[in-house]
Amino acid sequence: MHDVLILGIETSCDETAAAVVKNGREILSDVVNSQIDIHSQFGGVVPEVASRKHIENIGLVVDTAFENAGLSYNDIDAVAVTNRPGLIGALLVGLSFAKAFAYALNRPLLAVNHLEGHIYANFLEHSAIELPALCLVVSGGHTSLVYMPSIGEYELVGETRDDAAGEAFDKVARFLGLGYPGGPAIQKAAQKGEPGKVILPRVFLDRNDFEFSFSGLKTAAMNEWNKLKRKGLANVNDLAAEFQAALVEVLVEKTMHAAEQFKARSILLAGGVAANQELRNLMKKRGREQGLPVYYPSLHLCTDNAAMIAGNAHINYIKNIYAPLNVNAYPGLIVPVKSTCG
């Protein structure tokens, strides 16, 4: 069988990204044109700016992906693109580009769920992941526990009832004046502080289910900050450390609990918040205690990228499950319950 080369395109939020991946495993090129500098001026992602910048970037980003891989357009076997979930205007830039590209080259189009792509990032770097796996997908828009019985199969077992973990990081960081993006800002402050000097709640940890809630933790952190400021005792680093500890502890314990209940043989971290060092360390430690291997992608594959999209698309490519050229983009669709991707 000949090698399968898939071009991946990702424009669901901040990043314009393109990549070429061989056989769903080997990254030949991985280009990300981050828009984060533009957005940091605004304190978040501005969709109109996002779409316009995607349009400006996408041609160059795709060409660079081919150039870095040493390939020409006709060398690829299929075009894969994120079509959900994300900012609709941003998604449509990538989707329209991918459709035109696939049509012009007469190659199949593959539509990829962004969250499944994040989970797949683990399979790009780790060759022997034991299945079934329990996946924690944590980002600005999502906090989901996903059971993965076999490759390409996903079952949503729990998610947040209010704010996503990354959203809580962003909002608290902004409230504390630490800047955007909030995850790295809080992690940096937390390294200089000490958890436990102020006490924040571990929300839902006492519940015997896989639901998360971070709105209450966000509010508690902001309230504590207001009180400390009034008393003149405000130490932003200690509060950042306690906030991070409270959030990470809930993520880790819920994941361990789900892994046990679903008899998972490994744990996978995915999404932008999976870049958090405290989350990685505590999950590893608890995994060791339970005899469960813990996998996470390297930092550049935690954040949005197109290699994970091209990689994930290989699952459907070999099954000949293609997307029609009239496939749509969807803003708010999360991991489908008990279904295959596509």
Place this chain on the structure above:
Amino acid sequence: MLITVHSEEEMISLGGLLARVLEKNDVVYLRGELGAGKTTLVRGIARGLGYAGRVTSPTFILMNVYPADIDIFHFDFYRLEGGDLGDLGLEDYLEKEGLSLIEWPQAGAAMLPAEAMLINIELVEGDYERERLVRLSGIGDRYQAKVEEIKRLC
């Protein structure tokens, strides 16, 4: 009108009350600082309109749709900061047969309809553990009439 809300449960109940007067094509602006309880009030309205599913913060995704007795479009413009709403397709939603609940409307003010129900949720002395003051007002005859109706129901 001013309503004092002492707990999350009371905020949900207030949402249930609002759900009795809100209907298709209505627009509601929800203002109040981070953590004031805007999404909780939206959850209460959605529950009142028969939707039992998840009502989560749309901050990242910008909007959620809940198939309640009438469709609810839950917007959150927190991250827009006065940016252009052109790519959201907002006007398409406002023309659809649904109830639009909009958090952080100030960010998209230029593109939003002038007439709406305005809900301000305020903290007392910046203390998140204390009660919330919820101010309801109607901009335009249609919404002023709805606020009067809520007063009668209270």
